[in-house]
Amino acid sequence: MFIHxxxxxxxxxxxxxxxxxxxxxxxxxxxxxxxxxxxxxxxNQMAATVESVTHDVVSSSEIEGVTLNTAEVRSSVARKLGVTVSETKEPTHYIGGIVEMMLDATQNYLAPLTAERLFGWHAALFPMGKSGSTTISVGTYRTGGMEVVSGMFGRERIHYRAPEAGRIGGEMDTFLAWFNDLQHTPSLLKSAIAHLWFVSIHPFDDGNGRIGRAISDMVLSQADQSKLRYFSMSMQISREKKEYYRILEATQRSDGDITAWLVWYLECLGRAIEASEAMLSGVLRKAMFWKTFSAISITGRQRDVLNTYLDGYQGKLTAKNWGKLAEVSLDTAGRDIRDLVSKGILSPVQGRVRDVSYIINYVAEDTFIRNFSKPEIVQRDDKEYITAFYKDTQKVEERISNIDRLRLEQKEITLNDLLYKYFAYLAD
Structure with missing residues (x-):
């Protein structure tokens, strides 16, 4: 028996x-x-929002097996929010529609959720009226049965069978009335319930998961009373996709007790918030870097490779890796790097003769480091953090990457190097 x-x-x-x-x-x-x-x-808040919404759009599609170009999505999000990003790529009409759907949910969170609004979202997901090579009904509720199935032909497993088509209109009217009822205050709990409720009705031929996640994000925006999004629930669900489908199936086969779903959803949300802290730190470091060196002339190739590292590429910054990323010869990569060293953008790691690696100077040195005291690395919950006191009063803390921890242990970088990197935004 299924829940409905x-x-x-x-x-x-x-x-x-x-x-x-x-x-x-x-x-x-x-x-x-x-x-x-x-x-x-x-x-910087808007830059963080661009990254968060980009992750949300890309990850929500990935959960359903649809791969989007991240640079196109980021460009579309930035353009619609009026934010300038260092790397732009002209988005397709399809990506523009998906981005518009997500932004409508989180930017216009006070507007009532109606059937017509949902139909518009659905049409944005399937502008050609097809899901893959299959023609589907777009911008309207489904008219046929719906089963979530896996496995080979003849050995299928039915994970969920949604309500029959004749019930969809009434079920959605009940859902929308509950969603828009001001007595049901927006909260984390309502976000979790809204997601489960919508995907259990499964009102469309396709796209129910993506629209369901947009609806839950809309509730989170309502609860925060903010158009700015700093964490991506969809990105975390994508990381935990197997467990997401497992707990969803178990709940949809239950008798209405949704405790296990609520526990998982809230724990997943907590992990999404934790993951966003690393994303936010990267956004701040990147923004400060380009602000510091905005007047320095560099080539488009140098900018592209620097952005790759600023966006979290985990390989060491060496001429060999630079050449691979830029698809240029080792000699050309060496010239690119030497030019950036001469301009103060990169610094070589001391003590190495062969395979020299470099660090990015996020801020100009001057007196920045004097603002910090008692820097140290601490471990908590199997994660590494750098902590320090800023101007002797404010304790600051940032989670460091595994590669930075390893380079510190190998004495390739110093604590001061990490202070420059992780707290560069304090120079703003």
Missing amino acids: ETDNWTSFRWDSDKITDLLIRTNKAIGFLAGRLSTIGFD
């Missing part, structure tokens, strides 16, 4: 004792992140 086959199936039940502490912890994490972001300035 039980009486009063949307009278969901859960064990409050199992989710209360989770709700408190997750809301606290969101509050901490919001507080941190409030200190960085509007331009």
